[in-house]
Amino acid sequence: MRGVTSIAAMRAAIRAVARDLPPLSAVPRTTMPGRAAFQARAAEGLPFIVTGLVDRWPLCTVTRDMLRARFGDVPVRARVGDYIGTAFAPDRAMHDMTLRAYLDLVAAGTEALPPYVGNLEIGALNGMCHWPGYFSKMGPPRFWLGPAGTVTPLHCDYDDNIFAQALGTKRIFLAPPHHDEFLYTREANPVLHGSPFDPENPDYDRYPLARRAALVECTVSPGEMLYVPAGWYHQVRALTFSLSVNRWARALPLALKGDPALRRHD
Numbered sequence: 001m002r003g004v005t006s007i008a009a010m011r012a013a014i015r016a017v018a019r020d021l022p023p024l025s026a027v028p029r030t031t032m033p034g035r036a037a038f039q040a041r042a043a044e045g046l047p048f049i050v051t052g053l054v055d056r057w058p059l060c061t062v063t064r065d066m067l068r069a070r071f072g073d074v075p076v077r078a079r080v081g082d083y084i085g086t087a088f089a090p091d092r093a094m095h096d097m098t099l100r101a102y103l104d105l106v107a108a109g110t111e112a113l114p115p116y117v118g119n120l121e122i123g124a125l126n127g128m129c130h131w132p133g134y135f136s137k138m139g140p141p142r143f144w145l146g147p148a149g150t151v152t153p154l155h156c157d158y159d160d161n162i163f164a165q166a167l168g169t170k171r172i173f174l175a176p177p178h179h180d181e182f183l184y185t186r187e188a189n190p191v192l193h194g195s196p197f198d199p200e201n202p203d204y205d206r207y208p209l210a211r212r213a214a215l216v217e218c219t220v221s222p223g224e225m226l227y228v229p230a231g232w233y234h235q236v237r238a239l240t241f242s243l244s245v246n247r248w249a250r251a252l253p254l255a256l257k258g259d260p261a262l263r264r265h266d
Contacts, residue, residue, distance in 0.1 A: 004252055005264045007190045011158055013262060014231035017255050018177040021045050027174065027218035027226070038134045038227075042160065045255035047174055047218075048227050050162075055223025059128035059166040062243060064103065067145075072100030074124050076145075079116040087153045088186070088194035106147050106241075116150040117143065125245070134162065135249040144236075144244040154183065154195040154235040159248040161228040165220045168242030173199040175215045177231030182213040185233075199235055220244075229255050 004010045024046055032052035033041065041048060054060060078095050086092035095115070097105070105115055122143045129141055139159075144152075148168075156177065175183065183195040184207055197203075197210045204211055219239070220226050228234055230253035252262060 003264050004262050006262075007158065010253070010256070010262055011190075011231065013256055013259060014158065014253060015178045015180070017045055018231065021176060023214060024174075024176070024216050027216060029224075035133055038132070039254055042134075042227055042229065042254040043257055045229050047229060047232060049218065049220065050225040050227065051223070053132060054164045054166065054225045057128060057130055057164070057166065059125065059164075059243070059245065060223055062125075062128070062167055064241060067243075068100055068103055071122075071124050072098060072103075074099045074122060076102050076117045076122065077120055078102050078105070079118055080111065082113065083116060084113065084151055084153050088155065088188040088192070102145075114147045114149045117145040118150070118152060119144065129164070129245060131162075131247065135160065135251060137250040138247040139250055141245050141247055144246070145242070146238055147241045148238050150238045150242070152234075152236040154197055154199065154233055155188075156180070156185075156193050156231050156233045157228075157248060158191040158193075158230050158253070159250065160230045160253050161246055161248050163220070163226045163228060163244060163246040165222055165224050165226075166243045166245065167222060168238060168240040169222065170220050170242055170244065171217065171237045171239055172220060172226065173215050173217050173235045174228070175199075175213050175233040177229075177233070179213045179233070182209040182211075183207075183233060184209070195233060200237065229253065 029049045076099050080095050081093040119142045183197050185193045185195045188194050197207045199215050
């Protein structure tokens with residue numbers, strides 16, 4: 001699907017390229033680049049935020065009341081219980097319900113950790129997103145819905161990622177790919193690696209090497225899109241009730257600049 005000779009070789013190449021990146025002290029913003037400008041900037045291998053694009057989507061007009069009224073019967077799957085501690089386990093608890101029932105559960109506020117609808121295809125919302133043609137091939141849109149306090153713990157995906165914030169605000173911590181050596185990572189699957197380190201509540205006694213990880217924090221506001229290059233570690237927390245949607249590219253990561261040694265020729 002990604003057109004590469006080896007996922008392992010691609011991961012190694014991403015980490016090798018990252019070692020030459022300049023330090024990142026803040027995530028920059030850029031205004032709605034075209035395809036060529038986006039790809040040129042993404043090829044530098046650093047994250048950035050795109051403005052002036054997502055705020056034009058119908059999805060950005062959605063409210064909780066609208067979700068209930070128009071999409072309440074849509075089936076969803078919610079992460080419940082300790083979905084942070086079991087984030088990279090194959091058997092974390094999920095509950096199937098309607099979107100209306102999920103919103104009722106959130107409103108009740110009875111769960112210690114707010115339940116989270118995360119990484120879910122919701123076809124009823126797809127038509128409200130107008131994706132730019134930054135990549136020739138992308139996976140399907142994946143929606144993330146939940147109240148303040150919902151968290152996706154520190155991890156990396158070995159695919160380029162565009163993450164659009166439609167409703168609410170999220171705080172995101174990022175760390176470069178080669179700093180996995182400081183983050184006590186483990187493989188969940190060949191293109192997903194997780195870390196037990198929590199940059200919001202760092203435990204340096206337990207994870208002393210994490211002091212050396214170059215973490216940068218950013219806030220993604222409604223109508224903004226964050227580009228997360230393949231291999232970059234990121235932790236995501238909703239600061240308010242939030243609706244986000246992302247897509248992963250399904251091709252050689254742009255930071256690898258079309259490396260012919262990694263391309264599969266069928």
